Amino acid sequence: MAANRRIRNLFLAPAIIYLLFMSIYPLIYSLYLSTTRKNLSRPYQKGFIGFDNYSNLITNDLFRTAIENTIVLAVASILIELIIAFFIARLFVAISDVPGSSIIRTVFILPMMLTPVVSGLLWSYILSPSLGIANHILRELGQAPYPWLASSDTALKSVIMINVWQWSPFLMLLMLAGLMSIPREQYEAAAMDGANILQVVRHIEMPFLRNVVLIGIIFRVIDNFRLFDIIYVTTRGGPGSATEVVTMYAYREMFGFFNVGYGSAAAVLILIMANIVTLVLNRFIRGEEGNVR
Amino acid sequence: MATMAIYRRRRRMLHHGILIALQLLLVIIVMLPFLWMFSVSIKPANEPFSIPPRLWPENPTLDNYESALYPEFGRYFLNSVIVSVLTMILSISVGLLAAYGFGRFNFPGLRALLIAIILAQMFPIATMIIPLYKIMNSLGLINTYAALVLAYLTLTLPVSIWMLRGFIRNIPPDLEEAAMVDGCTRLQAFWRLVVPLARPGIAATAVWIAVVTWQEFLFALAFTTTRDMRTISVGMSDFQGQFGIRYGELMASSVMVSVPIIVLFFFLQRYFVAGLTAGATKG
Numbered sequence: 001m002a003a004n005r006r007i008r009n010l011f012l013a014p015a016i017i018y019l020l021f022m023s024i025y026p027l028i029y030s031l032y033l034s035t036t037r038k039n040l041s042r043p044y045q046k047g048f049i050g051f052d053n054y055s056n057l058i059t060n061d062l063f064r065t066a067i068e069n070t071i072v073l074a075v076a077s078i079l080i081e082l083i084i085a086f087f088i089a090r091l092f093v094a095i096s097d098v099p100g101s102s103i104i105r106t107v108f109i110l111p112m113m114l115t116p117v118v119s120g121l122l123w124s125y126i127l128s129p130s131l132g133i134a135n136h137i138l139r140e141l142g143q144a145p146y147p148w149l150a151s152s153d154t155a156l157k158s159v160i161m162i163n164v165w166q167w168s169p170f171l172m173l174l175m176l177a178g179l180m181s182i183p184r185e186q187y188e189a190a191a192m193d194g195a196n197i198l199q200v201v202r203h204i205e206m207p208f209l210r211n212v213v214l215i216g217i218i219f220r221v222i223d224n225f226r227l228f229d230i231i232y233v234t235t236r237g238g239p240g241s242a243t244e245v246v247t248m249y250a251y252r253e254m255f256g257f258f259n260v261g262y263g264s265a266a267a268v269l270i271l272i273m274a275n276i277v278t279l280v281l282n283r284f285i286r287g288e289e290g291n292v293r
Numbered sequence: 294m295a296t297m298a299i300y301r302r303r304r305r306m307l308h309h310g311i312l313i314a315l316q317l318l319l320v321i322i323v324m325l326p327f328l329w330m331f332s333v334s335i336k337p338a339n340e341p342f343s344i345p346p347r348l349w350p351e352n353p354t355l356d357n358y359e360s361a362l363y364p365e366f367g368r369y370f371l372n373s374v375i376v377s378v379l380t381m382i383l384s385i386s387v388g389l390l391a392a393y394g395f396g397r398f399n400f401p402g403l404r405a406l407l408i409a410i411i412l413a414q415m416f417p418i419a420t421m422i423i424p425l426y427k428i429m430n431s432l433g434l435i436n437t438y439a440a441l442v443l444a445y446l447t448l449t450l451p452v453s454i455w456m457l458r459g460f461i462r463n464i465p466p467d468l469e470e471a472a473m474v475d476g477c478t479r480l481q482a483f484w485r486l487v488v489p490l491a492r493p494g495i496a497a498t499a500v501w502i503a504v505v506t507w508q509e510f511l512f513a514l515a516f517t518t519t520r521d522m523r524t525i526s527v528g529m530s531d532f533q534g535q536f537g538i539r540y541g542e543l544m545a546s547s548v549m550v551s552v553p554i555i556v557l558f559f560f561l562q563r564y565f566v567a568g569l570t571a572g573a574t575k576g
Contacts, residue, residue: 012391018450020447022447095309107323108319109562111326113504117529118526229421232510267419278411
């Protein structure tokens with residue numbers, strides 16, 4: 001047994017040591033920073049201030065907007081992505097025996113492979129109010145041009161659209177794999193019983209997809225809470241504070257104003273938010289598989 | 294009976310036809326931005342500004358590619374390749390060992406440790422920069438490939454462990470046990486049996502790492518100080534300023550940045566899909 005433990009530690013050691021130094025230590029250091037008034041442009045201003053940064057954040061209007069926007073962005077994006085992903089995955093299952101469907105699938109996954117900086121640049125050009133192709137198409141269809149990223153009423157919706165375009169494929173892939181693992185007999189049995197499509201979705205596919213989807217949602221929540229590149233390239237949080245999100249806020253505090261203490265506190269709050277969501281969702285997963293493990 | 298069967302087959306074909314048409318329509322919608330990117334990239338210099346915009350250039354040209362391919366672009370590209378490959382090698386070797394440790398041995402705190410690894414992932418990259426900068430600076434690594442590789446490992450290693458663990462748990466342990474009865478050590482059994490069998494998982498993880506490192510922006514921006522060390526994504530955001538609104542060049546370089554990862558993905562996608570779900574369902 002003792003020898004076994006030594007062997008096990010040997011396997012785990014490189015990863016654990018690395019993560020201790022490069023992931024856990026930075027995390028603890030950020031927690032520490034978040035309780036100080038440290039500012040890089042004022043090297044002698046240090047000092048522990050407890051939870052002051054946090055209480056200042058919570059009373060700050062811009063930060064509240066950032067929290068709101070982050071939640072709206074995450075919830076709306078993930079809901080829309082789930083619907084689109086399920087619809088497309090379901091279609092793929094229906095035509096899975098048609099030759100060439102795997103090529104179509106590859107095409108669907110392309111947006112996910114695009115570097116976010118590039119997709120941000122591409123979309124800001126497409127959505128540009130006067131030069132953009134999007135408004136040109138709208139005009140051709142006899143519609144009024146849409147302000148997209150340029151107006152504070154529509155900017156967040158536009159960012160959500162870009163986000164959905166880029167990341168629906170991720171959930172689609174997960175759901176597709178989940179759907180493909182459903183034994184054929186289950187469908188046949190349902191057909192025998194005269195179940196309609198909605199009943200099949202509700203009673204066969206949903207339960208099968210449950211865990212995969214929950215894990216997909218966890219990944220997407222984390223990604224959305226950390227979303228930065230697309231917003232940095234397209235709007236930088238504007239116009240006004242229309243697309244201000246927590247990461248953008250933390251970034252600006254840290255690298256614009258060098259308020260690393262205050263900025264770290266903002267980031268720690270994202271971490272806490274992401275943790276809560278993950279732990280809650282994770283409970284649902286375990287409830288399902290508890291007897292297996 | 295025969296007519297029934299034919300009737301049913303016809304109905305199925307019609308049904309399939311509608312579904313395929315629907316799917317193709319969706320493909321076109323998803324592809325439109327890509328087509329636009331490509332179309333602008335082959336437009337002569339004045340056309341991106343024509344009002345109304347033209348869907349397809351009248352006089353397609355490769356000029357934009359030529360002017361986007363100035364020497365720095367090649368350098369950025371090379372930097373990205375080097376950093377991606379090094380990250381891949383390290384992440385997969387360390388990740389495989391850990392995945393085996395987590396997958397084959399049961400011990401108290403295993404689940405807590407696995408969750409801790411994922412939780413560390415949730416920290417916004419922007420916040421990791423300051424502590425990591427401090428570490429890199431004290432190691433004298435700022436503006437080196439090593440700094441980028443070490444920073445990228447914080448992003449790739451946890452997920453590599455998760456994905457590879459899913460694959461390793463699918464490999465029956467009997468093989469190794471038999472080998473060890475025959476006098477192999479655990480490490481030999483791991484190297485000779487588990488690693489070759491985990492190859493699809495390794496491929497899946499490699500694709501994923503390539504995508505992440507190719508896309509990464511903030512670490513690359515923070516840990517490189519000179520132009521010749523920049524990666525392609527930072528270089529791209531530079532183009533925005535450098536080319537002003539010369540969309541032709543911008544889109545030409547976008548195409549060139551995207552092609553390698555798309556090609557890689559195209560060839561390895563079936564592993565990727567398997568990897569994603571093995572990691573996700575064997576939690």
